[in-house]
Amino acid sequence: MSYPTSSSSTSHSSSPSPIAIPKGHTKSKSILKHPMRDAASYLTALSQADADARAAAARKNRFADTNSDAGSTHSFMTTSTSTSKSSSSTSIEYDDRNVQNLLSADIAHRYDELDNSPYSSEEQALHQFNFKHSEFGHCADESYRFTSAWKPNTPVINHLDEDPSYYILLTTYFSYLILIVLGHLRDFFGKRFHSHAYKHLMPSNGYAALNSDFDSFYSRRLKARMDDCFSRPITGVPGRSITLLDRASDDNNTTLRLTGTTSRALNISSYNYLGFAQAQGPCADAVEEGIRRYGVSACGARLEAGTTDLHNQVESLVAKFVGTQDAVICSMGFATNSTTLPALVGKGCLVISDELNHASIRFGVRLSGANVRTFKHNDMESLESLLREVISQGQPRTHRPWKKILLVVEGLYSMEGTLVDLPGIMKLKQRYKFYLYVDEAHSIGALGPHGRGVADYFSVNPGSIDILMGTFTKSFGASGGYIAGSKPLISRLRVRSHAGCYTESMSPAVLTQIMASMASIMGVRPPAVGPGIVTTVSEEDDNSNKLTLTINPASSTGPISADTYIHPGPAPASSLPSWLHLPPYTLSGSEGQTRLRRLAFNARYLSRGLNKLGFITYGHSDSPIVPLLLFHPGKMTLFSRLMIARKVPIVVVVVGYPATPLVSGRARFCLSAAHTKQDCDSVLRACNEIGDAIDLKHGIPVKERWTLDEVIARAVELVNMNILPFEYSKTPFEDKTGFKAFSKHLSPQGTHFAPPLLQIKEDSGEIFVLSQTPAILAYIGPKLGLGGSNEYEHATINQLTLTALDLSNEAHDVHHPISNSLYYEDQKPEAKRRAEDFRENRIPKFLTHFETVLQNNSSGVLVGSTISTADLTLFQVLDGLHFAFPRRIGALRKSGEYTHVFQLYDRVKDELKDYFGSKRRREYSMGLYRDYPELDQE
Amino acid sequence: MTSSLPTPSINPALDPVFAFLQSSYALAESTWTKIPGSAMIGRYIRSSHRNDPGRTILEIMLVLWAIRTLLQSRTRSGDENYVKLSQKEIDELIDDWIPDPLVETLSSNEVNELANLPVIQGPSGPKPRLVNNGGKQVTNLASYNFTGLAGDERITSRAIETLRKYGVGSCGPPGFYGTIDVHMELEQNIASFLGTESAIIYSQAFSTISSVIPAFCKRGDIIVADRGVSFAVHKGIQVSRSTVRWYDHNDVKSLEDALESVEREQIKKRLPLTRRFIVTEGIFENDGAMVDLPKIIALKHKYKFRLCLDESMSFGTVGRTGRGLTELYNVPATEVDLLVGSLATGLCATGGFCAGTKHVVDHQRINGTSFVFSAAMPALLAVSASEGIHILTHNPTKLTTLHENTCIFRSILDKVEGIHIPSHPASPLIHIQLVGGETKLAVPPSSPIGLRRKVNLTLSQLPKLSNPQSVLPGNPVQFDIEAEERILQEVVDEALSQGLLISRAKRLRGQEVVEPRPAIKIAITNALTRKEVEKAAATLKNAIVKVLNKRKK
Ligand SMILES: Cc1ncc(COP(=O)(O)O)c(C=O)c1O
DSSP states (O other), rough: OOOOHHHHTHHHHOSSOOOOOTOOOHHHHHHHHHOOOOHHHHHHHHHHHHHHHHHHHHHOOOOOGGGGTTTGSSSSOOTTTOOOOTTTTEEEEOOHHHHHHHHHHOOOOOOOOOOOOOOOOOHHHHHTTTTTTGTOOOOOOOTSSOOOOTTHHHHHHBBBBOOOOOHHHHHHHHHHHHHHHHHHHHHHHHHHHHGGGGGGGOOOOOOOSSTTTTTHHHHIIIGGGGGSSSSSOOSOOOSSSSEEEEEOOTTTTTEEEEEEEEEEEEOOOSSOOOOOOOOOHHHHHHHHHHHHHOOOOOOTTTTTTTHHHHHHHHHHHHHHHHTSEEEEESOOHHHHHHHHHHOOOOOEEEEETTTTTTTHHHHHHHHHTTTEEEESOOOOOHHHHHHHHHHHHHSTOOOOOSSSSEEEEEEOOOOOOBBBBHHHHHHHHHHOOHHHHHHHHOTOOOOOTTSHHHHOOOOOOGGGGEEEEEESSSTTSSSSEEEEEOHHHHHHHHSSHHHHHHBBOOOOOHHHHHHHHHHHOOEEOSSSSOSSEEEEEOOOOOOOOOEEEEEOOTOOOOOOOOSBOOOOOOGGGGGGGOOOOOOOOHHHTHHHHHHHHHHHHHHHHHHHHHHHHTTOOOBTTTOSSEEEEEHHHHHHHHHHHHHTTSHHHOOOOOETTTTTTTTOOHHHHHHHHHHHHHHHHHHHHHHHHHHTTTTTSSOOOOGGGOOHHHHHHHHHHHHHHOOOOHHTOOOOOOOOTTTTHHHHHTTTTSOOOOSSSEEEEESOOOEEEEHHHHHHHHHHHTTTOSSSSSSSHHHHHHHEEEEEEHHHHHHHHOOOSTTTSSSSGGGGHHHHHHHHHIIIIIIIHHHHHHHHHHHTTSSSSSSSOOOOOHHHHHHHHHHHHHHHOHHHHHHHHTTTHHHHHHHHHHHHHHHHHHHHTTTOOOOOOSSSSSOGGOOOOO | OOOOOOOOOOOOGHHHHHHHHEEEEEEEHHHHHHHHTTHHHHHHHHHHHHHHHHHHHHHHHHHHHHHHHHHHSSSSOOTOOOOOHHHHHHHHHHOOOOOSSSOOOHHHHHHHHHHHOOOSSOOOOOSSSTTTTTTTTEEEEOOTTTOOTTHHHHHHHHHHHHHHHHOOOOOOOOIIIIHHHHHHHHHHHHHHHHSSSSSEEEEEEHHHHHHHHHHHHHHEEEEEEEOOOOOOHHHHHHHHEEEEEETTOOOOHHHHHHHHHHHHHHHHHTTTOOOEEEEEEEEEEETOOOOOOHHHHHHHHHOOOOEEEEOOTTTTTSSSSSHHHHHHHTTTGGGGSSEEEHHHHHHOOOEEEEOOHHHHHHHHHHHOOHHSSSSSOOHHHHHHHHHHHHHHHEEEEEHHHHHHHHHHHHHTTTTTTTEEOOOTTOSSSEEEOOOOOOOTSSOOOTTTOOOOOOOOOOOGOOOOOTTTTTSSSSSSSOOOHHHHHHHHHHHHHHHTTTEEEOEOOOOTTTTSSSSSOOOOEEOOTTTSSSHHHHHHHHHHHHHHHHHHHHOOO
16 A cells, blocks of 8 residues: 655655655656745645656556566555556446446455555654644645545435444433532532622622523533633634644633643644635735735625625626526625525425524524424435425414425534435425525535535536525635525525625625635636537546536526536636636646545545544544544543643544533544645544543444554545445445446447446556446456456356356346336236246256355355355345345245355355445345336245 | 133134233233343332222323323324324325415516615725726715725735734634634723723624624513614514513613613512613614713613613724724723624724623623634634724824714705704714605604604694504604605715715615614715815715705606
């Protein structure tokens, strides 16, 4: 494995910049010779270094089995990169869910020998903060990148229900009980012996207490104990690292005083998702220019002469970014919700609100006067039953139909890290006709292959979401918020939202920051392009194998009506003021892409890493917010203090009751594109040590856990873990089931007959596409270590795979006995006849064959001593038969005649139970295997 | 087993039923005994039943009741109003339901208004350029730039310095590493500028008061508020859900009546002691009137109320150095329990603040909704505000000039016929309303919500006493909003064509708690010279005369 880190070059304190430089690379040396004059040239140099590193550090050959010269990949020092001659990466594209499942099995927990090069040590990491990278870390390794995108037709999996043991629950309740009892005792005696300290909590002199002792009990007796963990003051940029103003207390946190010293810590707490919290670099340069030109205030409300040309420019850029017709901005994110919602709904309207929605939404809804109902967090069933109830019942008492129903959800929930089930909601929206309001405060910029939020992530047309709200405080490193939507909606909000008349308009400094950061994410299209729609299929593009459909703004008047997301493309140069200069690296969009992909990697790496270490985390694994469950109130304090007491201090956010349910106190990590992989390693290492020390690991069973070293070493694999054959074999791949670009291979002119397709991309950029399940299996088997240990085994595996697939074909022919071109209903009588024969004769015949093979090979697998593609194929076929002929297979299992076959089946099922239990496993539908009860019998 | 019944076959057909009952009983019993601890429970029930059969019934009822409440809380809609429907009926109702459109389309008036919104090209200031008229320079009396801090060199250079050290965004709420040293300095600066113990900053002025009020006023608490408070204050009161009593706009007598009645009610009904607040503005955003602070403070002490004073329009605009009403009336700011102000209006920065004692401020750090749940203000804007305070403290002439300009402006406009200026003579925020006549209004000129003026009234027109429980005044003034707004807009347009940028006071018609009377809103600035102010006033005067004359014809 390759871990080019930035650390070793910093071990010499004189080194100016910890850039990973491929050894012996002449060009890179010249970069360092040039003094960095300013941020722009620095970034250009960075991008150059990145490109060089990418070219030189060609991907490591992952197929150790087939490579006799695997030695070249070993002992990979941090400053050098090695190349292997025949390296290739694989990208797999499926169109057939059954075959995908077939491939989704892998047992061999094999991976290349761990790299024994030293990880960046903590001192070195600390050292880095002293240099340029305190705001934005340098990370040149292209394998530490990922694309944040949803795989179509997969369920949206949010972990929220991982309950700890009763022991944890009980002790947590008990901790609170002790705290409460102690608190009351102290109050009881305090009021009698220190009455002056309680004066402001008691009615006095005819005034009721501003804040009674009862109301303030929680903050005085529980929160005060951990006050040193909250509201820690800082100075400087809240970037990759943060500078804390040290505090101390001489009176048990009653007062905290500044000691006058500061300390620098790794910052895993700020909402700085894309790392735009920077005092240097293109954005800050632009802001400086903006302030020089516009000052810091626009002096007034938008409708009362508080609008400058800059406001209008930002609004059209935001609309472009989000992919809607228009947008309106507001100078505070909180107020964006609280002033817009009352303008949309009122008496006679119903707001359906997720139970965990942000305070600003609740505030706005309360102001609106509309009725509110809540549904269980992100639970589509609860939502649907509520919708059915409220629409059929109408308004309370009068039963009049509701004027409108507005569903308000967040894209990404900031306390749980859960991602909204947008596909589910869009389905319900069609049926139930409610309006949809999505608060993208945390998801805009942070999610989706282009950073355009949940619509981008789920590939939903943003035009089909009625109201898209977002804030600039997070990903853009600015402040304020926006509402994006159709032109009529936005125009109405301009005059009807409280913000238009009454709130101060946004500061020009903030506007410039928004414009510069947004343009960096989007890239800027040079002026003068012809009108029309430009379709580019950029499969060779190293950055993304995605089909990008760009629409020229000149010709587009609004969102194209389509169900899927159409990437709005880069910002047109005309949308930026002429004085706003961005360096080429930023203009091209590569800076933005790098940030997006670094964030996506970091997010997955940390959440999956923590899981593998045995912690309970909440949320979606693509979420940059990773809550780590701590449970006990005492551990929250302890965790926070221990993290900050480390050699490389790490600042964390801990939240407990009442912001969370009583028993689920947690630490919340917010990842950033500014973090390097080493930063994530540091966090994992810290969590691992502290977790062991204070007993925080209550997640997956001990035997499934990985060690810290393993997690760190297998980071790339963790991040890409999705389809199991590739999962442990470290093969970069992309699942493109249902992907359109793909149809060209299958078209009449294409060279492939049917899905599935496997696409292999050589490093040279050449693409090789392979179809037919047996051919794909034969090809990937050896590469994944599932193809036997010698060529005879390989051939036998192939042979048995084909036999198993024959059974699968026969299973298919049962419901299509006459022809594939006729409907099942048109050949039903025949199907019944065939089914009978299939059940009685064919299945037993095949199973007997496999049973014999298994009996003859004592190791419990078909060939050799380890699981191979033949075993997996047999498993998959059996599993399909289980689905299609449950009664028959059940009877055969009971008969006891095929014990070895079913043992093998159970073994695979058990070893992959994670996967099968996870819903990642696609469900059978009307494909090869169909569940027609009339065809099944015992 | 005692359960082995003799089963005398009453009806042989029922035999299988009995057999089934018997076997299921046996099964239930054997399962029951398998549950750990079941023997103990069984013994307990048996013995308690033997000793006290009544108790068994009671216990069974208790258990049933517990189960009932448990089930009830799950299946909502326990209310009798709930109509039970079949799935098919529900589906039909869903098919039939047609929601209203999400928003109404704009009226042609509104379309026009949006299209003609003044858009400033480049920086705002006393003499900005407008996109609307092709980049021509105009004199600006529309923007809140009272003390001319917009574009101040000292502020911009401090802002850039801060940018280079802190970046722009704070990337987090104050509780989660969003508290930056410059925020604490700003809070300190505000507190010492005003002379209070402490202060807290919010990141938007409008959202300050609507969080401050609900942080302290809860259900059951009492608010006595002016009927003419701004939209933001109304929203804060609405969110608080406290009991509200209203008094007539800027009427100390009416306030005293309201306080008196609250006291009487509390004594009469023997209500427990609750928190009681007077909520009012310093200079009213809706009309520029100014409260008589010393009188209000006297009343607050007399009736033991706390005072929440929104100085959004008076902070940075009145007083010797811009400290607001407390400086103007020379009362210590500590007399005001919750002193709320705007850093955006008064200091050309952004955000708002609440000053008070340490307890008052600390309480908001946990309970001020928009403080807790919103990102802290960008560092460079906090520094801009601090610098603004610094400049005001050291340049008292800023306020003197502002006051002079206000007087000059008023001296010209006060004489114009057909208009009424409800604003206080010292207020640099000036509202201009129309008086009756040409709009055929049979009501006396008045402030937005009925400030009573000396007019000869017939007996039937005598004002009714207003009801403190209603936000509407006893003698609501009627005016034709649309017609007046149209005329005022003509004045605004006419003025703009003469190179003067002013604005109507924009309102959320239909959403306001009390519809304020249409007005032109003038924000005087000290950044214009005496001559320029005179000229601007003359331009406005001519525009008014011209438009009103045209109407008369
Ligand atoms: C979901 C959601 N909406 C709105 C906001 C408010 O945004 P801001 O911090 O910009 O006021 C937040 C911020 O915490 C949020 O999480």
